[in-house]
Amino acid sequence: MKPIVTAAEMRAAEAAVIGGGTSVETLMERAGEAIAEAAWRYAGTAPALILCGPGNNGGDGYVAGRLLRERGVPVRIAASAEPRTDAARAARVAWDGPVEPLADARPAPLLIDALFGTGLTRPLDPSLGDALDRLAGAARYRIAVDLPSGVGTDDGILLGPVPRFDLTIALGALKPAHRLQPSAALCGRVAVADIGVPVTARLGEVARPRLPPPGPADNKYSRGMVAVIGGEMPGAAILAATAAQRAGAGYVALFGGGPGAPAALVRKDIGDQAALSDPRLCAIVIGPGLGRTEEARAALDRALGTGKPLLLDADALSLLAGRPLPRFVAPTLMTPHEGEFLRLFGRIEGSKVERARLAAARAGAVVLLKGADSVIAAPDGRAAIAPPAPSWLASAGTGDVLAGIAGAMLARGLDAFDAGCAALWLHGRAAEMAGPALIADDLAQHLAPALAACG
Ligand SMILES: NC(=O)C1=CN([C@@H]2O[C@H](COP(=O)(O)OP(=O)(O)OC[C@H]3O[C@@H](n4cnc5c(N)ncnc54)[C@H](O)[C@@H]3O)[C@@H](O)[C@H]2O)[C@@H](O)CC1
Ligand SMILES: Nc1ncnc2c1ncn2[C@@H]1O[C@H](COP(=O)(O)OP(=O)(O)O)[C@@H](O)[C@H]1O
Ligand SMILES: [K+]
Incomplete structure (x- = not known):
């Protein structure tokens, strides 16, 4: 069974890896690489607009922006707030382009949503939700980093209006919101990116069962x-x-x-x-x-x-x-x-x-x-x-x-x-x-x- 982890389980898994000597920055770099790779495969060199929030989800967005730009993709970044974590601040510094205010951002053919991931705790500010909706509506390709911003990680409820994405890159493991409605329907295709964080989960995704065909020793009763x-x-x-x-x-x-x-x-x-x-x-x-x-x-x-x-x-x-x-x-x-x-x-x-x-x-x-x-x-x-x-x-x-x-x-x-x-x-x-x-x-x-x- 593919594991499905809650926000707290994911945080604990990350903490264990960090405790073992891997830095948050390394994990963020891996997440950014996975997003850049997926965006490149999906949208090629289509100009990208990346929306970055204040936490590590936003940090992933800055890293992805830098790496996509290195591949020759025209990238713009718009932020909803200044980075609040050390790792996100470092990722912001490593991005050597401008950062636009989100409210004024113009759309681009590729929209990457790195506003909020598993750290979202309350409904999005309506102006933020409106901006996301406007920019997603005008994009040809929409990719969500970890989760579409505005969904409850553990229960899949919508904490406000959430646009529909074509692709969601689940970082490290699936979360309940990738499979529970109504949020699951907004994720589009979900790809799990391995960022080197082993997880243990109490929940999984139903997998193809092993049901061997009957053999010579079987009869109608033994088959059930x-x-x-x-x-x-x-x-x-x-x-x-x-x-x-x-x-x-x-x-x-x-x-x-x-x-x-x-x-x-x-x-x-x-x-x-x-x-x-x-x-x-x-x-x-x-x-x-x-x-x-x-x-x-x-x-x-x-x-x-x-x-x-x-x-x-x-x-x-x-x-x-x-x-x-x-x-x-x-x-x-x-x-x-x-x-x-x-x-x-x-x-x-x-x-x-x-x-x-x-x-x-x-x-x-x-x-x-x-x-x-x-x-x-x-x-x-x-x-x-x-x-x-x-x-x-x-x-x-x-x-x-x-x-x-x-x-x-x-x-x-x-x-x-x-x-x-x-x-x-x-x-x-x-x-x-x-x-x-x-x-x-x-x-x-x-x-x-x-x-x-x-x-
Ligand atoms: N922690 C780690 O080691 C890693 C985390 N990763 C990324 O980090 C994300 C989780 O990062 P964070 O825990 O920083 O959380 P988020 O980046 O999802 O958001 C947290 C920030 O948003 C604020 N916030 C919450 N709800 C809000 C709302 N409605 N309006 C405005 N602000 C709000 C919080 O106060 C906090 O500052 C994951 O989804 C994933 O994308 C990846 O970088 C991989 C490594
Ligand atoms: N929108 C949907 N998408 C996928 N599966 C669905 C959807 N709606 C219902 N199902 C599945 O269809 C089946 C309907 O079962 P049930 O509600 O008992 O109907 P009935 O009594 O008519 O057989 C269930 O297996 C349910 O999971
Ligand atoms: K997101």
Whole structure:
């Protein structure tokens, strides 16, 4: 997993490197080199305007300006304030060109935003925000140093209006704001620059899972047997069941549910307790299309009573809301969207990562909080953010598909956190391949190549 570090973790990592004998100036020089290199590759010799703030983010900007100029790029620098750190002051002195006041700066084809990075603590002064917006709007290429100025590093909120960038150079490591909305959408492409600062993080980006294909010793049961419990809306359960099949489960049984499913789907009666207790059954997916009737509640209680690994989604989550959560005896993965999350856990303050973490600890289950920036957290503190996925996923039924994939991952023996991570990756990859205007049904047919990439 690529590490994702908070501002405090990044500061601690930098302090450790500095304590080991590397100067801040050296780190700033490396950051400036990375920015100059990226700008050169991206915009060539297009004239640049670099906006420098008072901290080390601004310092990175002065270094990048000097190095771009050495490459023959016409560079102008505009500052919002005098440098306030020793390293930024030194970088300012080493820049031998003029520094314009930001308010009067004229735009240039390439805009590099080095106003604020991880040190931003309060909303931008409106005049500063206006200047950034004006200059970014008039530029052809927009690059942010570390972060777009005006975003909250750890929660991705916008502390004022923030323009859209084409490229963001994340220094040392990804920060939550590069992956959490709304800021993630404003970063453009995010490139991580190695500045020689090793980081340790409690959070990561969901990575491609290792899912080896079946071997000669496998049979349909050993590959994972999944039960999907149907209900009032049969389409949703069929989407989940088909996804479980295409995500590699060897045997998928649909309990209840209507017509139109693949012939390979084994059909069971909704109340078939013996089949649900089959010792070969490795995971139960319940919620998509379940409904909230008394029959649905009874089906949920039966599933909870089996003590088997569970994927709880949609109506199963709504049925659990408003009463104390049961104590889950087997690995359990909950996949709420924001509405279901609110119903289940009430209002929780903090970033999406903190909210998912707290909910997981409270539930004693892994919580995968869906959205354009899906976050997964385990009760033991593990947490990850999904890589960006196509917004075409905002389409009815795609969550049912995710639930089915996750059921297959649980059934193949992954723990609930790893199962959720693997499902997120496969789901996103299948969506990329399905392309524009995808519908949930399309995702299943793209799971095969996604899965093949994980072998
Ligand atoms: N510390 C280090 O060793 C390194 C830091 N690097 C860069 O340094 C950045 C962090 O530097 P800093 O901690 O100096 O922080 P920033 O440069 O992000 O900004 C901090 C400064 O802005 C002021 N400030 C905060 N919010 C403000 C607001 N709304 N309006 C006006 N002023 C405001 C603070 O009082 C402080 O003076 C990183 O994002 C990265 O770009 C890199 O140079 C690599 C090495
Ligand atoms: N704008 C978006 N960008 C990327 N993924 C999204 C976006 N909106 C929703 N998704 C994903 O699509 C799925 C929708 O699931 P859900 O809300 O449960 O819908 P449904 O119940 O109709 O299946 C989730 O996996 C979610 O993360
Ligand atoms: K910046």
